[in-house]
Amino acid sequence: MKVHNPMISYHSLEGGKSDRVMGVDAHPDVCQGVVVFATVGGGGSGEVRIWSIAPGDExxxxxxxxxxxxxxxxxCARWAPDGCRLASAGDRGTVCLWRGGSDAAWWCELDEKNERARCDHLNHxxxxxxxxxxxxxxxxxxxAIDGAATVWDTCTRRPVKVLRDHAHYIQGVCWDPLGSYLATASSDRSLKVYELPPKWHASKKNLKTTTVRWWTDPHEIPQKKGKKTAEEPKAKPRSALFASETAHASFFRxxxxxxxxxxxxxxGAASKDNAKGSVTLSRTQLDRGPVSFLPSPDxxxxxxxACPALIEGGSSSLVAVCAHDAVAVYDVSSNSPRALASGLHYAALTDAAWAADASLLIVASADGYLSFLRFEPGDLGAKCAAPPRVPLPAGLDDLPRAPPAPQKDDDVVLVGVTPAPPQAPSTPGGAPASPAGSAKKKKRIAPTLLAPPTPVKSPAKSPAKEPAPEADAAPPAKKKKRIAPTLLSAVP
Known part of the structure; x- marks a missing residue:
């Protein structure tokens, strides 16, 4: 095994300082040993950067x-199994689905060919x-940190299932390679495993959930609620399987x-003697507790x-465990690591990614740098074999493939939205205007008598008024009124 730690600033902040690397993932296509991988930073630039490394390069x-x-x-950033899509998730509830070619060379030649990856958005x-x-x-x-795990249909960009069973942040999710279950880990110190029956995506029923929270010990009796009797044995407090937020000082599980x-x-697990590490759980025997405990080196x-290839003819699996400043490659069938590298970085490790042929392991750190662990043939096992590929379910052959040429020169083009058919212009009343030559005839509606008419008395006829005199005619002369004299007193 060879370890390289090149001093390259993968994501830079203002002032030239190196930004922390929050996630890394390798493309599933490896051509002539060239590994293409994507990195994401946590400084707020919002960029997803594509890199490549050849077998002889450091x-x-x-x-x-x-x-x-x-x-x-x-x-976080994760490639789809077909390699033509890259999902990146970050703060403010934004999830981007970048679409492009299925081969790794297409993603490497974006800037040279002046092409752009098309982007769909999923909003949390x-x-x-x-x-x-x-x-x-x-x-x-x-x-997400609101305690909700969402299953999205990437073709329609709509949620299929929303799982709200956690009481705190969800810090890690995974999907079974065989497509039979999915799992979520949270800072509430619990693990949720959801079974996926046939046609689960079309059913409105809730998924069957199994919660793993405690170490299982036959000598430990769960405490019962209510009053205790003298005959009942004294119950011992159960040991939590996962470490608390104080002991697990990291954003991720x-x-x-x-x-x-x-x-x-x-x-993020903790043993009964407070040793830190990881636990392996059997999918078919979750109620029996951990199968093994993988101690953390630091x-x-x-x-x-998990390593994408099986070793020794498919009888065992490898997993890379990232701790604070060390990474160990374990065989899940034993508790001893097959490879161990420590003292690589000045800050905690955040993520890791395997090459598809298991020849390279990339480790990301919060100090802004990456470490590359190269394995020669035979370092990890006598034989490597690829696991069986899960076929596409029937009726789901409408997956998006390589997109057509973008119509605009923008860096991001939203796709997946079918344009609405053109509609006729609407009239001021709100109804669509009909085209010329196809006017519809008005339909006459016969009135319906709902109640007999109420008789109404006709008003009395008023006397006819004399017509008003015209404005130009002279007004008639007024007649003088004669007043008869009245004798008040006689004259002597």
Whole structure:
């Protein structure tokens, strides 16, 4: 194993300082050993940057940047299984679906060909910490800090299921590689596993949920509510399986499923003697507690990423566990690491990504740098084999493929919205105006008598008024009135 830690500023802040790297993921297509990967930063620039590294290179090369999709910090980025879409999630509830070609070379030549990846938006109510694709690439699972995990249909961009079973932040989500379940981890110190029956996406019923919260010990009896009798044995307090927010000082609890889908590996766990690490849980025996405990080499574990290839003929799976300043590659069938690297960074590790051929492991840190762990043939196992690919369910062959050429020169073009058919102009009354030559005849409606008419008395006829004199005619002369004299007193 060879470790390289090039001093490259993958995301820069104002003033030239290096921004923290919050997430990293590798493209599923590896051509001639060249690994293409995406990084996201937490400084608020909102860019998703594409890089590539060849087998003989110690430093990656910058290829392109996906800008104008986020307005704030970006916390996670994950490629779809088909490689033609990249999902990035960040603060303010923004989830971007970048669409392009299925091969890695298309993403590397964006700036050279002056092309742009098209972007769809999924809006959450609050910040999104983690995303996970379904094995067929039809649905996307997102987890937000409002305690809601949402399953989105990436073709219609509408939510299919909204899971509100957590009481606090959701810090990690994962989807079973075989498509039979999905899981979420939260800062409320619990793990939720949801079964996916056939046609679950078309059913309105709630998914069957299993909660894992405690260490299972036959000597520990769960405490019962109510009054205790003298015959009842004294119950011991149960031990919590996951560490509290104070002990787990990280934004993320990025869990994963093994390559064969039989195990769930969850970070942020704490043993009964307060040892920090990760736990593996059997998918079929969740009620029996952890199968094994993977101790963390340094501090609390923040992220687990399963190796996409099976080793030793498919009898075992590998998982990379990121701690505060160390990364260990475990075989899930044993508690001893097959590879260990520590002292790589000055800040906590945030994420990790495997190359599709398991030849390279990329580790991201909050100090703004990446570490590259290269494995020679035979370092991890005698034989590597790819896990079986989950076929697309029947009736879901409408997945978006490589987009057509954009019609505008903008960096971001919203797609997935079918333009409405042209409508006829409306009249002032609100009704659409009919075209010339096709005017409809008015339909005559016969009146209906609802009640007999009420008789109304006719008013008395008033005497006819004399016509008013014309304005030009002279007014008639007034006659003088003669007054008869009255004798008041006689004259002597």
């Amino acid at each position: 430093q990656p090369k910058f290829r392109s940047a996906l800008a104008k999709g986020h307005d704030g910090s970006v916390n 109510a609050d910040d999104v910490y983690d995303v996970a694709w379904s094995p067929c690439g039809k649905w996307l699972l997102t987890g 990025r869990l994963c499923a093994s390559a064969d889908g039989s195990l769930i590996i969850t970070p 501090g609390s574990a923040t992220a687990c990423r």
